[in-house]
Amino acid sequence: MRIQAENLTDIVTTIFEKTGSTADEAALVAGSLVKANLMGHDSHGVGLVPTYVRHIQAGLLIPGTSAECVKDDGAIMMFDGCRGFGRRAGGEAMEAAAERCRDTGVVLMTLRNAHHIGRIGAYGEIAMAHGLISMHFVNVIDHGPTVAPWGGGEARYVTNPVCIAVPGTENTEPTLLDMATSLIALGKARVAMSKGEQMDEGLMIDADGKPTTDPSVMYGDPKGALLPFGDHKGSGLALMCELLAGGLSGGGTIQPNNPQLQSIINNMFTIVVDPARLVDMTWLQSEIDATINYVKSARPADPDKPVIVAGDAERARTAERMAAGIEINDEAWAEITATGEGVGMENSVFDVA
Numbered sequence: 001m002r003i004q005a006e007n008l009t010d011i012v013t014t015i016f017e018k019t020g021s022t023a024d025e026a027a028l029v030a031g032s033l034v035k036a037n038l039m040g041h042d043s044h045g046v047g048l049v050p051t052y053v054r055h056i057q058a059g060l061l062i063p064g065t066s067a068e069c070v071k072d073d074g075a076i077m078m079f080d081g082c083r084g085f086g087r088r089a090g091g092e093a094m095e096a097a098a099e100r101c102r103d104t105g106v107v108l109m110t111l112r113n114a115h116h117i118g119r120i121g122a123y124g125e126i127a128m129a130h131g132l133i134s135m136h137f138v139n140v141i142d143h144g145p146t147v148a149p150w151g152g153g154e155a156r157y158v159t160n161p162v163c164i165a166v167p168g169t170e171n172t173e174p175t176l177l178d179m180a181t182s183l184i185a186l187g188k189a190r191v192a193m194s195k196g197e198q199m200d201e202g203l204m205i206d207a208d209g210k211p212t213t214d215p216s217v218m219y220g221d222p223k224g225a226l227l228p229f230g231d232h233k234g235s236g237l238a239l240m241c242e243l244l245a246g247g248l249s250g251g252g253t254i255q256p257n258n259p260q261l262q263s264i265i266n267n268m269f270t271i272v273v274d275p276a277r278l279v280d281m282t283w284l285q286s287e288i289d290a291t292i293n294y295v296k297s298a299r300p301a302d303p304d305k306p307v308i309v310a311g312d313a314e315r316a317r318t319a320e321r322m323a324a325g326i327e328i329n330d331e332a333w334a335e336i337t338a339t340g341e342g343v344g345m346e347n348s349v350f351d352v353a
């Protein structure tokens, strides 16, 4: 089925209103999930609604929770998400860091103990809306590992995303690098499994450490593992996400002595920079224009696929999906429908095909 973004946002907003969120919080979380679908990151879209609701019902995600500032020390700000909605806590922490950055020129912000913060690009977008650059290193805890370290035959990391955001100029769109350090986000295996599809080769191993294309190995017992991107280099970056995000936020890493209550908790280590404190902005903007133009002017390896840069793919998919609607497979929609009905919504609301 296909559904327009606005209609989908309304439905998901109602689900979260019925599970304890204020109208504002419900709309924020719903809008952020739908934006992930629009950008083509279905792994971080509305397919997560049943999981979020299960976590609320189990007391592992607490609606109506603000980020708590646990340290406010000039250019260092530390927040605790207190198991509230990650998108809310992450947004509040980023807004505070961006505001502070106006005074200090650079801010090191950490967030710990937030329920799933979703697409990390959302926080880069907040920095860019303030004309700031940001870098984010994230780890994922409260459940077992899902990504093998380089050379490993079993999982030791989760998908530990990294995001770097550089604002656009009059002539150049924002550059937003936002990616898991695994070859794919775990949700992409969930989406493939729910569509009954196999994965491409080279993305994952089974529980015996052997290469496989079957996404269900990620949900078996014992589990397989996703592979890190970039061989030993991606694996090293994932480890740094553990040490920076898990260690310096105080939230903890994936190591097994930390609690695993089986929800999704993110910790984030963020650096926000005001570029105007470093260089002349007119010069920087002309360098950004020239660099992006130069990169994109490379002769494409495949003549039908011009070179693009970070952020372009998501802009193109958003334009497509805003026009054509968001496609959701039947199984995912059935789960969302069951979740909505379970919290008291009429079945007819979900009859949108």
Ligand code: NAD
Binding pocket: 041, 043, 044, 116, 117, 118, 119, 120, 121, 138, 139, 140, 159, 160, 161, 163, 176, 177, 178, 179, 180, 181, 182, 183, 184, 185, 186, 188, 266, 308, 309, 310, 311, 312, 313, 314
């Ligand atoms: P991905 O593999 O699609 O990579 C996305 C990045 O690559 C983007 O910056 C995109 O613009 C860029 N890109 C895509 N095609 C390109 C091309 N042809 N040329 C140049 N650049 C290109 O994304 P992913 O790794 O699957 O991550 C998906 C989402 O999942 C992200 O938003 C990430 O933040 C999120 N995530 C969140 C968590 C969490 O715990 N909250 C964990 C993992 C991932």
